Amino acid sequence: MTSTDLAFWLCAVLAVASGVAVFVVDSMARATYALATSFVATGLAVLLLQQSYLGAVIVLMMVMEMAVMAVYMVMFMGMNPALMPMSMVHSHRWAIGVSVATFVTLGSGALLVPWPARRGSPPPDVTAALGRALMESHMLVMMTVGAVMVATIVVGVVLSSHRTRYDRFGDDLRHRDPADRGAR
Amino acid sequence: MPESSVLLGAAAVLAAVLALTWVTATGAAMGAGRGLVLAATDPWLETARLLRQRRRTTLRADVLLWRLSGWSLLPLAVLLVALVPWGPHVVVPTELGVVWANALDVVVWAAVWLLGWGANAVAGLVGGYRFLALALGYELPLMFALVAPAMAASSLDLAMIADAQSDLWFVVWMPVAFLAYLVGVLGFALHGPLAAPVGDEVAGGVLAELSGPDLLVARAGRHALLGAGAAVAVPLFLGGGSGPWLPDPAWVAVKAIILTALLSYAAGRLPRLRVPLLLGPAWVVLLPLVVLQDLVVGVVLL
Amino acid sequence: MGLNRVLARAATARPRVHLVEAPGGSPVRWAVEDALEARGWRRTPSPAAADALVVAGRLPDDLRDAADLLWSQLPGPRVRRHVEALAEVDGALDTLPAALRERAAHRDDARERGGDEVSRFLPDDAEDGHMSPGGVPLAEGAEDRDGLEMDVLVHPLGPLLDRWPGGLELRLAIHGDVVADVAVQRAPVTAGAGPAAAWDAVSTTLALAGDRRGAAEASRLRRHGSSTTSADGARLRHRLRRWGRVGILPPAAAGALLAATDTSSTGVPPTDLPALLRGQDLSDVRLLVAAHAPALLLGEAARA
Numbered sequence: 106m107t108s109t110d111l112a113f114w115l116c117a118v119l120a121v122a123s124g125v126a127v128f129v130v131d132s133m134a135r136a137t138y139a140l141a142t143s144f145v146a147t148g149l150a151v152l153l154l155q156q157s158y159l160g161a162v163i164v165l166m167m168v169m170e171m172a173v174m175a176v177y178m179v180m181f182m183g184m185n186p187a188l189m190p191m192s193m194v195h196s197h198r199w200a201i202g203v204s205v206a207t208f209v210t211l212g213s214g215a216l217l218v219p220w221p222a223r224r225g226s227p228p229p230d231v232t233a234a235l236g237r238a239l240m241e242s243h244m245l246v247m248m249t250v251g252a253v254m255v256a257t258i259v260v261g262v263v264l265s266s267h268r269t270r271y272d273r274f275g276d277d278l279r280h281r282d283p284a285d286r287g288a289r
Numbered sequence: 290m291p292e293s294s295v296l297l298g299a300a301a302v303l304a305a306v307l308a309l310t311w312v313t314a315t316g317a318a319m320g321a322g323r324g325l326v327l328a329a330t331d332p333w334l335e336t337a338r339l340l341r342q343r344r345r346t347t348l349r350a351d352v353l354l355w356r357l358s359g360w361s362l363l364p365l366a367v368l369l370v371a372l373v374p375w376g377p378h379v380v381v382p383t384e385l386g387v388v389w390a391n392a393l394d395v396v397v398w399a400a401v402w403l404l405g406w407g408a409n410a411v412a413g414l415v416g417g418y419r420f421l422a423l424a425l426g427y428e429l430p431l432m433f434a435l436v437a438p439a440m441a442a443s444s445l446d447l448a449m450i451a452d453a454q455s456d457l458w459f460v461v462w463m464p465v466a467f468l469a470y471l472v473g474v475l476g477f478a479l480h481g482p483l484a485a486p487v488g489d490e491v492a493g494g495v496l497a498e499l500s501g502p503d504l505l506v507a508r509a510g511r512h513a514l515l516g517a518g519a520a521v522a523v524p525l526f527l528g529g530g531s532g533p534w535l536p537d538p539a540w541v542a543v544k545a546i547i548l549t550a551l552l553s554y555a556a557g558r559l560p561r562l563r564v565p566l567l568l569g570p571a572w573v574v575l576l577p578l579v580v581l582q583d584l585v586v587g588v589v590l591l
Numbered sequence: 592m593g594l595n596r597v598l599a600r601a602a603t604a605r606p607r608v609h610l611v612e613a614p615g616g617s618p619v620r621w622a623v624e625d626a627l628e629a630r631g632w633r634r635t636p637s638p639a640a641a642d643a644l645v646v647a648g649r650l651p652d653d654l655r656d657a658a659d660l661l662w663s664q665l666p667g668p669r670v671r672r673h674v675e676a677l678a679e680v681d682g683a684l685d686t687l688p689a690a691l692r693e694r695a696a697h698r699d700d701a702r703e704r705g706g707d708e709v710s711r712f713l714p715d716d717a718e719d720g721h722m723s724p725g726g727v728p729l730a731e732g733a734e735d736r737d738g739l740e741m742d743v744l745v746h747p748l749g750p751l752l753d754r755w756p757g758g759l760e761l762r763l764a765i766h767g768d769v770v771a772d773v774a775v776q777r778a779p780v781t782a783g784a785g786p787a788a789a790w791d792a793v794s795t796t797l798a799l800a801g802d803r804r805g806a807a808e809a810s811r812l813r814r815h816g817s818s819t820t821s822a823d824g825a826r827l828r829h830r831l832r833r834w835g836r837v838g839i840l841p842p843a844a845a846g847a848l849l850a851a852t853d854t855s856s857t858g859v860p861p862t863d864l865p866a867l868l869r870g871q872d873l874s875d876v877r878l879l880v881a882a883h884a885p886a887l888l889l890g891e892a893a894r895a
Contacts, residue, residue, distance in 0.1 A: 337601035561801030
């Protein structure tokens with residue numbers, strides 16, 4: 106067993122174990138960061154595939170997303186920081202059945218599909234090759250999709266917001282002291 | 290890499306982090322009006338005081354996450370400094386220095402929020418959520434600012450970006466990106482105008498319930514992150530090791546220390562800004578300006 | 592042993608002080624602040640990082656529990672000083688470093704504290720249970736100003752707090768960090784509305800806002816009793832006006848400070864604290880209370 110194999114198995118076990126921990130721990134923060142650990146372990150496994158850029162970006166994005174999830178935790182769930190027994194699962198019989206079935210399907214696919222043999226060797230700069238493959242013919246799509254996604258997020262938040270800046274600063278946005286007073 | 294040079298490199302990184310931490314603490318105190326002698330001796334006396342102080346905990350704190358996050362700020366700064374190329378040598382050789390530096394400063398998000406959450410106390414929670422709000426404001430300009438030198442050098446490798454500045458430093462023709470980067474550094478180091486998560490008016494925020502060695506490493510980590518951010522700015526914007534007379538590693542150290550001193554002094558002079566005051570300009574003014582800067586860089590490269 | 596002695600001397604050379612003001616203790620607090628500044632010692636906003644708890648002014652009996660609660664938050668080695676008169680200030684502070692070095696006394700203190708100090712401050716029926724971890728009941732939910740159901744926390748501020756009018760106790764019902772409701776539990780005894788109190792309010796507000804240079808400048812003006820027509824006072828007032836416009840200080844706070852330091856105005860209007868603080872967030876509450884400190888006594892007296 107080479108060191109790559111060892112590293113892979115460590116990352117894999119860590120990813121699965123922390124994924125299980127998400128449903129077992131007693132606090133929302135621990136569940137969130139167990140999920141983050143699982144993602145980071147997956148990102149590190151991607152590094153082993155020589156896709157360094159993808160691995161680094163996975164680590165970066167997942168940690169940031171888990172931090173933002175903490176904000177949503179406040180909005181939608183009780184946010185008691187103390188450790189209290191809580192149940193993270195809903196309709197768990199169905200969920201277990203579906204997840205086991207999905208795992209068996211994908212896993213058997215990975216094991217039973219005849220993978221093609223490698224033709225040639227990877228290009229010297231893998232990141233640049235990846236960038237070119239993503240961007241060259243699909244540049245217009247990438248640009249449009251990115252801008253549309255950001256616009257959607259912003260519009261969604263604005264539409265769902267109870268009070269906008271016109272409520273706070275007055276119709277001509279002049280009032281300096283935002284009139285945020287009092288409950289509804 | 291031979292064993293001895295790895296050890297030497299690690300020792301150099303740790304010494305650099307120590308020096309940068311000391312410079313930051315001194316600079317910030319001097320910016321706030323404390324005299325030079327007092328400001329320079331404070332860090333050592335505080336270290337002795339906090340090592341002698343007992344640890345404390347709060348009612349039903351999440352001790353694992355709390356201690357882990359507090360103790361991880363300093364290692365994050367060490368890893369950031371380890372990415373910086375000292376001329377031809379680099380402790381952690383990687384072709385993706387820019388991306389890893391960005392990933393490390395995003396892990397600071399997790400550390401600071403958990404530090405606030407773990408204490409199970411109002412001051413910590415308020416500080417932690419303030420930090421997330423500020424982070425949403427400074428992180429995008431920071432990421433776009435990191436794109437500019439990478440584009441200009443056609444590489445994500447910090448050593449290559451440093452080498453691409455042999456005729457003109459990037460700070461000269463990318464000032465907006467440099468400014469956005471420095472704002473980002475103040476943000477993840479919790480200093481200056483972006484220090485609301487550790488503000489006095491919320492009793493110290495995320496640092497409120499810490500004492501003894503826990504407080505020492507959290508405060509040291511906070512100062513070290515400012516120094517580390519400044520150190521990473523050296524290959525990104527300030528030409529890396531280039532300069533007359535001295536060898537490359539010496540120039541990297543000199544530039545990092547000067548930038549740290551100036552940045553921490555400026556941070557000490559400026560008042561803490563309230564979070565709602567910062568978010569508007571960050572999204573509406575700073576981010577478009579940085580994107581425009583990237584456009585300028587792209588046009589110049591064509 | 593030599594190294595231990597050196598470390599102990601270094602550790603106690605500049606103790607960090609948590610300074611709180613008892614009702615009516617403003618002049619003593621000013622003297623303590625000046626003495627700390629002269630020695631180069633610093634204050635800390637949280638008792639968790641402090642070596643010494645200094646209570647400035649005579650502590651009334653009903654606040655003894657509050658002082659004990661603060662005392663229990665100091666980690667140790669810790670020292671407690673009650674400074675009740677101007678003459679006692681230097682003596683109290685001079686003995687601090689030596690008192691912090693008495694290892695035997697601190698060892699006994701640590702042993703006597705035990706692990707269960709906080710329980711005497713919790714209500715009697717508090718029990719560690721499913722719905723009340725550690726004996727503190729879970730927060731109830733209520734709708735906040737955006738229509739989200741947020742936990743409501745009843746957060747007390749005062750009666751003994753760093754940079755806070757002595758004796759003022761507020762119970763804030765907060766959603767996250769926004770104040771939904773304010774109840775004044777105990778009225779303060781402040782130093783009134785003279786120029787010293789006005790510049791002290793400026794100094795406290797600027798210190799809370801993170802401008803230590805401005806705070807030191809305002810303290811200097813308070814110490815020397817400088818009239819506001821002097822150049823330094825005018826410069827500081829100009830900065831307050833600018834910051835209130837930009838939003839670095841809440842506009843109400845800047846307005847109150849400008850009114851208090853204006854020698855040509857006839858008086859400071861009384862303040863209705865609950866109406867002022869409702870809808871603000873926690874840091875604005877601290878800044879507003881600090882800025883309105885000269886007007887608070889008048890407000891309470893007017894209501895009485």
